[in-house]
Amino acid sequence: MVYQNGSSIRRWVHDTDLKSNPTKIKSEGSRFTILHAGCSTGFLDGCNNFLNSKNNDRDYHETMDGTNFQNWVVNQLIPALGKLNQKCVVVLDTVSYHSYPPSNNLETRPTLGLPCARGAAAHQSPKTFHHNGTTTHPKTVANSLILARKYQLRQLSHDERTTPEGYIHEHYSPKSARKLPKSRSVDEEAPRRCPDGTDLESLSPRSPVPPVPRAPPRTKLKFSPPPESAADRADKGSEGATRVSTDSTETVECVRARGNMFRGGMKLKERFILGASVAAVLFTFLLVVDIQMDLGMSGHHRLVPSHGRVKYVQEDAAGSAYNSFRKRFLQKTHSASSTNASKESLPIEPAPNTLKDLSEKPASPGKEAKEKHDDFGDLMDYIMLDSAEREKHRVEIDRVHPVIQKSPGWESLKVVGNPTIGELRKIAVRENSTVLEKFHLQISQHELYPADSELVDLLIHEMATEPIVHVSQKTGGTQLKLVIDYPNSLQALFKPMRFPREQQTLPNHFYFTDFERHNAEIAAFHLDRLLGFRRAMPVTGRLLNMTTELYQKAEGDLLKTFFVSPSDNLCFHGKCTYYCDTSHAICGTPDSLEGSFAAFLPSNEIAARKVWRHPWRRSYHKRRKAQWETEDNYCSLVREIPPYDQGRRLYDLMDMAVLDFLMGNMDRHHYETFRLFGNDTFPLHLDHGRGFGRPFHDELSILAPILQCCMLRQSTLQTLMAFHNGPTKLGEALSQSLAKDPVAPVLWEPHLEALDRRVEIILRGIRDCLQKGEDLGSETGDEDT
Numbered sequence: 001m002v003y004q005n006g007s008s009i010r011r012w013v014h015d016t017d018l019k020s021n022p023t024k025i026k027s028e029g030s031r032f033t034i035l036h037a038g039c040s041t042g043f044l045d046g047c048n049n050f051l052n053s054k055n056n057d058r059d060y061h062e063t064m065d066g067t068n069f070q071n072w073v074v075n076q077l078i079p080a081l082g083k084l085n086q087k088c089v090v091v092l093d094t095v096s097y098h099s100y101p102p103s104n105n106l107e108t109r110p111t112l113g114l115p116c117a118r119g120a121a122a123h124q125s126p127k128t129f130h131h132n133g134t135t136t137h138p139k140t141v142a143n144s145l146i147l148a149r150k151y152q153l154r155q156l157s158h159d160e161r162t163t164p165e166g167y168i169h170e171h172y173s174p175k176s177a178r179k180l181p182k183s184r185s186v187d188e189e190a191p192r193r194c195p196d197g198t199d200l201e202s203l204s205p206r207s208p209v210p211p212v213p214r215a216p217p218r219t220k221l222k223f224s225p226p227p228e229s230a231a232d233r234a235d236k237g238s239e240g241a242t243r244v245s246t247d248s249t250e251t252v253e254c255v256r257a258r259g260n261m262f263r264g265g266m267k268l269k270e271r272f273i274l275g276a277s278v279a280a281v282l283f284t285f286l287l288v289v290d291i292q293m294d295l296g297m298s299g300h301h302r303l304v305p306s307h308g309r310v311k312y313v314q315e316d317a318a319g320s321a322y323n324s325f326r327k328r329f330l331q332k333t334h335s336a337s338s339t340n341a342s343k344e345s346l347p348i349e350p351a352p353n354t355l356k357d358l359s360e361k362p363a364s365p366g367k368e369a370k371e372k373h374d375d376f377g378d379l380m381d382y383i384m385l386d387s388a389e390r391e392k393h394r395v396e397i398d399r400v401h402p403v404i405q406k407s408p409g410w411e412s413l414k415v416v417g418n419p420t421i422g423e424l425r426k427i428a429v430r431e432n433s434t435v436l437e438k439f440h441l442q443i444s445q446h447e448l449y450p451a452d453s454e455l456v457d458l459l460i461h462e463m464a465t466e467p468i469v470h471v472s473q474k475t476g477g478t479q480l481k482l483v484i485d486y487p488n489s490l491q492a493l494f495k496p497m498r499f500p501r502e503q504q505t506l507p508n509h510f511y512f513t514d515f516e517r518h519n520a521e522i523a524a525f526h527l528d529r530l531l532g533f534r535r536a537m538p539v540t541g542r543l544l545n546m547t548t549e550l551y552q553k554a555e556g557d558l559l560k561t562f563f564v565s566p567s568d569n570l571c572f573h574g575k576c577t578y579y580c581d582t583s584h585a586i587c588g589t590p591d592s593l594e595g596s597f598a599a600f601l602p603s604n605e606i607a608a609r610k611v612w613r614h615p616w617r618r619s620y621h622k623r624r625k626a627q628w629e630t631e632d633n634y635c636s637l638v639r640e641i642p643p644y645d646q647g648r649r650l651y652d653l654m655d656m657a658v659l660d661f662l663m664g665n666m667d668r669h670h671y672e673t674f675r676l677f678g679n680d681t682f683p684l685h686l687d688h689g690r691g692f693g694r695p696f697h698d699e700l701s702i703l704a705p706i707l708q709c710c711m712l713r714q715s716t717l718q719t720l721m722a723f724h725n726g727p728t729k730l731g732e733a734l735s736q737s738l739a740k741d742p743v744a745p746v747l748w749e750p751h752l753e754a755l756d757r758r759v760e761i762i763l764r765g766i767r768d769c770l771q772k773g774e775d776l777g778s779e780t781g782d783e784d785t
């Protein structure tokens with residue numbers, strides 16, 4: 001069936017088309033049913049039959065019925081087959097109108113259309129598919145190729161109707177979806193006979209067809225989780241193929257026995273080969289489609305063959321410091337996490353009247369906090385060792401690389417050999433250079449700004465207070481972002497507030513379907529600075545007057561998307577790949593709107609950026625796992641590949657993992673560096689909108705780089721230890737830093753508490769790495785941790 005305007009419910013979405021909005025098709029238009037026959041050389045001439053549907057209620061039986069089908073067979077198919085001048089096998093599925101007149105009684109139904117084409121399918125029990133969530137329509141279970149294919153298409157299209165944002169665009173009955181087309185076990189019991197009851201054997205005086213080898217009946221096939229592997233699919237496919245060949249064989253026999261329309265002298269072997277090759281071609285097609293659709297959201301990575309076989313995580317895999325830490329961690333915090341889980345179960349916490357109320361509440365996990373403070377003295381001792389002693393320790397524990405590393409000399413490089421953009425581009429700071437220009441020119445190979453930078457505060461102040469002169473939409477990325485122009489070429493990237501601070505990640509949302517939070521962008525900048533990374537552009541919050549500062553400064557397409565909501569709030573939705581429609585509009589109260597303003601990065605002319613795929617990127621597919629989740633020694637693979645094989649980059653990824661773990665950001669798919677600094681430069685910390693979503697849950701998998709590689713930059717470890725041992729804990733420090741922001745309090749209190757808890761978890765992970773080394777003597781094949 002084809003819909004005039006495409007179907008809003010059933011759609012094939014190509015990988016490259018994933019960003020388009022499947023809900024866009026509002027009206028499907030007329031529906032056409034196309035009847036055709038094809039073979040290895042293409043569609044048969046004169047076999048096309050286009051039926052304009054009588055209704056649009058998705059039940060095509062109003063249009064397509066036994067009469068139409070028989071007319072088509074008699075008037076089009078048979079003459080077309082005749083013209084071929086060779087013997088043919090016709091493969092059909094088991095829908096009711098292939099037998100005429102239609103009858104629900106499968107056993108007694110006369111088969112006037114194509115007498116024997118139904119094969120043994122009629123003996124199987126009916127199966128229920130759900131259409132459109134409302135009607136239930138009984139069909140026979142697929143045992144022919146075409147129905148087997150239909151089944152798989154449904155399975156695929158269900159997956160792919162899920163946008164990268166995870167929304168499913170059709171009501172889909174998981175019950176029916178999870179049922180596999182029944183295996184041949186039913187057929188095997190059924191006598192080999194034609195559907196009208198005639199015994200096939202009795203019809204055929206010749207020796208019976210030799211049994212076709214079949215795949216052994218599958219005991220159980222899993223769908224999700226764990227994800228269906230390529231091997232599963234291959235199995236399933238071969239099963240389908242076998243079934244088809246069997247059916248075709250039976251069909252051929254019936255046809256021959258009756259001397260019916262397909263009388264001919266084609267050898268049985270040829271027929272079998274023909275049937276099997278048709279099945280193989282279709283199966284290959286299905287597999288290709290499956291692979292294409294399941295590719296990630298973007299591009300390929302040298303580490304990951306795009307359609308590489310998905311392996312399952314082996315919990316006890318050798319070399320998996322990450323898994324062992326996770327196990328130990330989960331054991332230790334089992335009781336604590338159950339209380340957290342209950343807090344999490346509410347999508348939105350009953351918000352306290354004000355955030356102040358909340359901070360006055362006694363801290364809930366007090367009991368644990370009162371436990372003896374672990375100062376991680378052992379880690380401190382390790383830090384104190386000189387390199388010779390560390391080397392000794394390293395040899396003692398048979399480790400191939402040090403856990404904690406003074407970064408290869410880059411701290412000293414910061415002073416010497418740390419060129420700035422201004423120096424490399426030979427652009428001097430002028431008297432009348434703007435603050436943002438000055439900021440851009442001082443960005444250096446190793447950091448965005450020095451610890452004592454005055455420009456950062458100036459920049460933040462300007463972005464928060466300067467008048468807005470122009471507003472336009474930023475292209476790129478998936479969410480709505482605005483480019484804000486101020487006087488003196490100051491520019492900022494604006495992300496609007498969409499949800500209240502207390503809004504948590506919805507329990508059933510994936511990280512890639514999580515909300516974007518403007519306050520996370522602000523807090524991430526402050527956190528990055530506190531941790532001494534200085535790899536995030538300065539961000540400030542600001543309360544806008546939507547009428548005067550957005551609406552009046554916007555133009556063109558953006559302007560057209562402004563409207564007044566039923567509650568008289570001013571709203572707009574802009575144009576973007578997702579969430580840019582009326583139902584995802586950004587609304588003021590009535591026209592004040594909060595947002596984050598990030599200082600704009602230097603233009604491409606001054607400092608172009610290179611985009612890198614993050615080696616520990618998640619799969620962005622709800623059932624697929626990424627390679628790092630399944631590969632025992634993933635880190636050693638990464639270590640071999642430039643730029644991770646030398647210099648600072650791998651240590652920088654560990655830092656990024658620290659930052660992301662602290663704020664619970666799982667959305668680190670790519671990162672960017674400035675090209676002009678080469679490879680030995682820092683990755684920019686950009687895009688933190690999905691951080692700070694689950695304050696009661698600590699997502700250990702974000703620490704995978706650190707725990708799999710067992711490495712951390714020493715300066716980062718020292719910073720974490722300093723926050724852990726006080727006097728000022730990280731949560732407190734962040735709270736103080738954020739207090740100056742115009743939209744303070746920026747974070748909901750539980751996020752600040754989470755920070756201190758997470759600092760300790762990182763330290764425990766590092767300790768685990770060091771200690772695990774000592775256990776190595778008793779374990780085999782674990783040298784790499």
Ligand SMILES: Nc1ncnc2c1ncn2[C@@H]1O[C@H](COP(=O)(O)OP(=O)(O)OP(=O)(O)O)[C@@H](O)[C@H]1O
Nearest residue numbers: 476477478479480493537598599600601686687689
């Ligand atoms: N401060 C900035 N100044 C200029 N460009 C920026 C800035 N921050 C980000 N960008 C650019 O805009 C792109 C999109 O930004 P960002 O990743 O924050 O948005 P997003 O909608 O979350 O994107 P995605 O959906 O790809 O995660 C970035 O890849 C980056 O190249």
Ligand SMILES: [Mn+2]
Nearest residue numbers: 477667687689
């Ligand atoms: Mn993003």
